[in-house]
Amino acid sequence: MSQKNKISHGVDTTVIWLYAILVAVGILCIFMVEYRSDANWMSSFLGGKTSYSKQFIFAGICALIATFILLTDSKLFTAFANLFYVFGVLLMLATFVLGKNINGSKSWIPLFGGFNLQPVEICKIFTALALAKFLSRQETDFRKLKSQVVAGIICLLPAVISILQHETGMALVYFSFFLVMFREGLSPVVLIIxxxxxxxxxxxxxxxxxxxxxxxxxxxxxxxxxxxxxxxxxxxxxxxxxxxxxxxxxxxxxxxxxxxxxxxxxxxxxxxxxxxxxxxxxxxxxxxxxxSDKAPRKPDDYNVRQSKIAIGSGGFWGRGFLKGTQTRGKYVPAQTTDFIFASLGEAFGFAGCFAFLALFMFLLFRLIAIAERQRSTFSRVYAYSVVSILFFHIAFNICMTLGLFPSPGITLPLISYGGSSLVSFTILIFILLRLDADRQMVLR
The missing domain is CATH 1.20.58 (Methane Monooxygenase Hydroxylase; Chain G, domain 1)
Structure with missing residues (x-):
């Protein structure tokens, strides 16, 4: 096989290693939360009945998806960007008919084997591609108000649908695309407003x-x-x-x-x-x-309190692997999804959290470096979309866990349990790696 056809040719292996480490840390955190000393964890794992076993399966599926993307011609993403976007929007609209209500949000489509698909997660990828496609067109002059309005509609249409699905947390993520538009010349006045x-x-x-x-x-x-x-x-x-x-x-x-x-x-x-x-x-x-709902008093104050107690009890070095009392005792709600950072903080303390955040920061800075070396507008815009989405998710989730932000239900990328989330971030990152590998092909 010639070097040109090798799957690793031109691919940034640093990002792949960081991705793999973060996915492994996520499975480890889910395992810490669900581990029971009175049960045979290996039989539970092989039976596929636990969240960590399902996440391991999702990781395997993501490995296949990543390999497929790296073998795909990068021109496919530019050619079908608009079609992907239309498909994503239609898939989100389909939830109003086919949707399954989970935690008050009708944003899930039931699949086989008890699995569910959340189209709003996948639509982030398609929105990034569509925005990159629009801004890379020769006739697009982003200094004009008309182009800025069209770009805003591309980004906010999925957000509006998400709000109608009562999925306000994911709707907020789509505002991260305004950081990309600011990078491409959007007036700072818009951000100030x-x-x-x-x-x-x-x-x-x-x-x-x-x-x-x-x-x-x-x-x-x-x-x-x-x-x-x-x-x-x-x-x-x-x-x-x-x-x-x-x-x-x-x-x-x-x-x-x-x-x-x-x-x-x-x-x-x-x-x-x-x-x-x-x-x-x-x-x-x-x-x-x-x-006629009887609303509980301060429902999310309890969540945040328990999360802060768990993180605080970890101290500097943490309680140790499988020794967390708050997370193991199920005191922290949604501790495999929205509040998974609490389990890491309790087990490994400030030192572990610092190392964990350093990994994320390294990944973000590496992706920014990749964005800056792109020779086409399409690849650069898409790369900054990936960075903005990841940064928004990380910042919002951790601040939410610490009680600094409201808790809108935003997952921690590559860490939180969930097939839709893991698959969407995998596709998001590996499309960028595919585009970066072909950066010598100047497309605009």
């Missing part, structure tokens, strides 16, 4: 509505006084300031309460409120009232 909107929502939850309205009004008056010479010459500054003030007051007085009470479910609103140390009155939630 986005962060300002988030800050306004946070202020609405932390500050009394009347007090916040007064603060916003005073800030507007001070700004107008400071710029009185400018807006006297240019009335558009005065008009824009009034519009921004009116929008901000309207959002904090009407839009935010409407979203929390009429759009989100009670438990979703409670998650956000608990992250800011506030209690949410589920009696105000119209969606829960229609279902």
């Amino acid at each position: 986005g962060f300002s909107f988030v800050a306004l929502i946070a202020s609405t939850l932390l500050v009394d509505p009347d007090t916040l309205a007064i603060i916003l009004s005073v800030a507007a008056v001070v700004f107008l006084y400071a710029t009185r010479r400018q807006w006297r010459r240019k009335k558009s500054i005065l008009l824009l300031t009034i519009l921004i003030w009116g929008a901000a007051v309207g959002i904090q007085r009407f839009a935010v309460p409407f979203i929390f009470n009429n759009v989100l479910e009670c438990y979703q609103s409670a998650r956000v409120y608990s992250a800011f140390g506030k209690d949410y009155d589920c009696g105000l939630n119209k969606r829960s009232a229609k279902k």
Whole structure:
């Protein structure tokens, strides 16, 4: 076989090793959570009835998928990017008909053998490909508003569908594509507006509505006084300031309460409120009232408390392998999925968490280096999409586990249990490796 046809030719083996190590760490963490001293773990493993045995099977499937991708012609991904995207969106829409309700979210399609597929996970890949395809077109001028709007629609359409499926956590992930667009020339003003909107929502939850309205009004008056010479010459500054003030007051007085009470479910609103140390009155939630749900008090405060206790009990060096009391005692909810970082922190302590995060940071920096060496716009945009998605997942999941962010149900890449998640990240990473291996072929 010639060197050109070898599967390893041009492939970044460093990323493959980091990928394999992280997948192995994930299986190890799942094993620590589910291990029972009174049961034969080997027979349970061979029987395929445990989460760690299923994750091992998923890892084997992912190895086959990765091999197939590395053997595939990279031109396939550019040629069929738009078709993949349409297929992904249609698959997400199919959940409204074929979907299975799991944990209040109808975003799963049941498969054979008790397995389920979550299309929103797979659609991340197709969105990254479609965005790369659009931005790499010769006729696309990303400095124009029209191109920016089209790119925004490509990214946000799956997010809107995900929200309708009550999968708000995954919907947030699609906002990571705005970091990619910023890299490609999107005005920083868009990001500033986005962060300002988030800050306004946070202020609405932390500050009394009347007090916040007064603060916003005073800030507007001070700004107008400071710029009185400018807006006297240019009335558009005065008009824009009034519009921004009116929008901000309207959002904090009407839009935010409407979203929390009429759009989100009670438990979703409670998650956000608990992250800011506030209690949410589920009696105000119209969606829960229609279902006659009896909402529990601060449901996710318990999750985060137990997670922080588990991580804190690990100390510097950790309690040791299979010696965690919180995770082994099942005190931490969703400890094989959303809160799996807690099991690692309890077992291996600060030192283990630091080493673990160092692996992730090494992977991200390596992927950024790969992105910067691409000779085509398509490959570069796709590479930064991979980096943005991974970074968003890692940052959100760990901050959620530590109680710094609300817990929207975002998995830890390559670590959390779940076939859809592991397969999607595998495909995401190995498509990039395939594109990188062919980077000498300048495609634009």
